[in-house]
Amino acid sequence: MKVAKTFDEIVKWRRSVRLYDTDASFDSNVVDISLDRALLAPTSSNLQLFEIYRIKSPQKLEKLARYCLSQPAATTAKELMVFVVRRDKWSERAKFNYDELSKLFGEKPTPAQRKTLLYYSQLMPFIYINDSLGICGMLRKLISLVFGMFRPIYRGVSLTDIRIIAHKSCALVAQTFMLSMAAEGYDTCPMEGFDESRVKKLLNLPGIAEISLIVAAGIRKQDGVYGPRLRLAKQQLVFEL
Numbered sequence: 034m035k036v037a038k039t040f041d042e043i044v045k046w047r048r049s050v051r052l053y054d055t056d057a058s059f060d061s062n063v064v065d066i067s068l069d070r071a072l073l074a075p076t077s078s079n080l081q082l083f084e085i086y087r088i089k090s091p092q093k094l095e096k097l098a099r100y101c102l103s104q105p106a107a108t109t110a111k112e113l114m115v116f117v118v119r120r121d122k123w124s125e126r127a128k129f130n131y132d133e134l135s136k137l138f139g140e141k142p143t144p145a146q147r148k149t150l151l152y153y154s155q156l157m158p159f160i161y162i163n164d165s166l167g168i169c170g171m172l173r174k175l176i177s178l179v180f181g182m183f184r185p186i187y188r189g190v191s192l193t194d195i196r197i198i199a200h201k202s203c204a205l206v207a208q209t210f211m212l213s214m215a216a217e218g219y220d221t222c223p224m225e226g227f228d229e230s231r232v233k234k235l236l237n238l239p240g241i242a243e244i245s246l247i248v249a250a251g252i253r254k255q256d257g258v259y260g261p262r263l264r265l266a267k268q269q270l271v272f273e274l
């Protein structure tokens with residue numbers, strides 16, 4: 034498959050669009066397809082600790098745009114996608130992987146397959162069990178610090194580490210969504226400028242849920258891209274060793 038030229042065009046065409054043409058016709062099927070593609074994004078341990086809330090109703094859009102601090106990207110968007118991190122879902126999502134893999138592996142899993150099953154049944158609980166004060170995470174961190182003195186060891190085990198891990202995966206899902214929209218000739222803008230607590234209330238989300246990003250979707254107005262693309266020089270960002 035050689036689509037590098039097309040991919041290059043998509044990447045270059047995607048911009049954060051702040052003003053959408055509210056009169057342009059908008060095929061919401063494109064959002065559907067892009068959400069399907071977004072669900073194929075990689076996630077840490079394939080745990081898929083996210084949910085996407087697709088806001089289409091005019092009343093909810095109006096409210097959510099206000100909670101996005103009335104940014105033009107939100108107030109003129111045709112739809113708003115809320116990318117939510119649900120680290121509380123780790124147990125059911127680990128079970129999903131365990132059950133599906135067990136079915137695939139059959140009655141007699143190979144040693145490598147048994148290792149994969151143990152990963153979901155034992156290592157995941159060890160890493161993801163947490164209390165609200167982060168004490169479990171601190172204990173794990175301590176263990177990793179001690180063992181890490183003698184050999185390379187995985188260190189992303191505190192409550193904060195786990196939150197970061199879940200947000201990383203969620204951001205990849207959001208980026209896949211935005212690139213797919215761009216491939217279809219539609220525009221987006223990722224936003225972290227919002228009132229998280231009001232957004233959570235609007236979506237009826239529990240306290241532990243975290244909003245990673247809200248992505249506006251629409252068709253760009255001519256003046257919807259605010260300026261040229263500014264990027265640092267490659268040598269300031271990319272290092273070859």
Ligand SMILES: Cc1cc2nc3c(=O)[nH]c(=O)nc-3n(C[C@H](O)[C@H](O)[C@H](O)COP(=O)(O)O)c2cc1C
Pocket residue numbers: 047048049050051104106222223224225226227246262
């Ligand atoms: C995590 C994240 C949060 C962002 N939040 C906002 C935002 O709240 N409002 C906004 O207008 N743009 C937001 N942006 C868009 C950036 O400003 C934009 O990506 C950057 O200026 C580069 O421009 P480009 O996306 O057109 O290449 C956000 C981007 C990211 C990745």
